[in-house]
Amino acid sequence: DAGITQSPRHKVTETGTPVTLRCHQTENHRYMYWYRQDPGHGLRLIHYSYGVKDTDKGEVSDGYSVSRSKTEDFLLTLESATSSQTSVYFCASSTGGVGDTQYFGPGTRLTVL
């Protein structure tokens, strides 16, 4: 499996505070993704990146921003956390193109009180 790590693995925060989640990959993959997983919804795309400094929105991007200053790192920021953003967040990466496999990190469980 691709070497993808996420930090922190667990976080509890208060409503209104900013939160940053980090994803780090060692495979030199061009594409990186942030998903959230909620009961009854499955995994949904928040943002994705197709290269350094190249990012775009996914299905559920409101309240989130991302940055990618290096190939290996993709940061997800909750600008002002809300209880509706309590979720499990997964990062993924891939080489890009139509035939490749997407590899996932272990997830970050975020609770917003």
Added chain:
Amino acid sequence: KQEVTQIPAALSVPEGENLVLNCSFTDSAIYNLQWFRQDPGKGLTSLLLIQSSQREQTSGRLNASLDKSSGRSTLYIAASQPGDSATYLCAVRQGNSGYALNFGKGTSLLVTP
């Protein structure tokens, strides 16, 4: 908008049974379809990837088929074991959103000894 549906949502079988998990999707213009396994509290592990030009893929006791024109895929698990207990996720990849995946909500499988 692509919709991915997995049936059944939950399944309980005795050890040794052969079983079939179903996945359907509404837009047949996909690049590939991937099956994942997710254990409780864990990340996603890729099981099989079927390219749009392929009909099936096999790995050990797992066989996945794809009928792109009818928007269906099945995951066949032979001689099920208690260690197969997990949630199985189906995801399709299209050309938009940086080749991100559209996920079904999963089938929760319990194999009893």
